Amino acid sequence: MFTGIIQAVGSVAGRELRGGDLRLTIRSNQLPLADVQLGDSIATNGVCLTVVELTGDGYVADVSRETLALSTLSDLAVGSRVNLEKALTLSTPLGGHLVSGHVDGVGTILERREEARSIRFLVEAPKTLARYIAHKGSICVDGASLTVNGVDGNRFDLNIVPHTQQETITADYRPGSRVNLEVDLLARYLERLLLGEQAAEPAQPASGVTMALLAERGFLR
Structure with a gap:
């Protein structure tokens, strides 16, 4: 971890x-x-x-x-x-979020623009990962724990402050750069948990957490 x-x-x-x-x-x-x-x-x-x-x-x-x-x-x-x-130890401060080091997919940098002393990036994630990316949630980009500043479909943007630019490779990114993405562990486990007994069934083309499933489990009124 x-x-x-x-x-x-x-x-x-x-x-x-x-x-x-x-x-x-x-x-x-x-x-x-x-x-x-x-x-x-x-x-x-x-x-x-x-x-x-x-x-x-x-x-x-x-x-x-x-x-x-x-x-x-x-x-x-x-x-x-x-x-x-x-790898973290029991005495390591958890300054970011829990990361497994198992990449979920590869994203692409679409835009880069200077914003005061920060750099704003627009990133396109694989469509299969879009449901795990939340506004103000955490996402791991090339191993760095970053905050999602905005989400639009399978695209999200990041604001990289000067310290992060100096301590990571984020300042190297340009439009077209490919980056490793790992979504929040809790989101993945929550999705699996919501499947309930259906998790033991063979995967179907439309399997996963749907609006109908959420309503069935009492999450929608």
């Missing part, structure tokens, strides 16, 4: 294709690694990766085919900057 509070920005120092998947070497002089052991997890642009080797100034991790298909890690080149966060 993670908090979505980025601890350091690193860069891709090595990229090696191995039998259809990928091995990444990440370098960061900012991320403290003294307490990191082989097998520990580090969120890399929001993707929970397992450390398989420590290099002194970074770590090596393998990326599976599934992760490559569901995230932007396949886009990374040597020199690409990445957000980094070590």
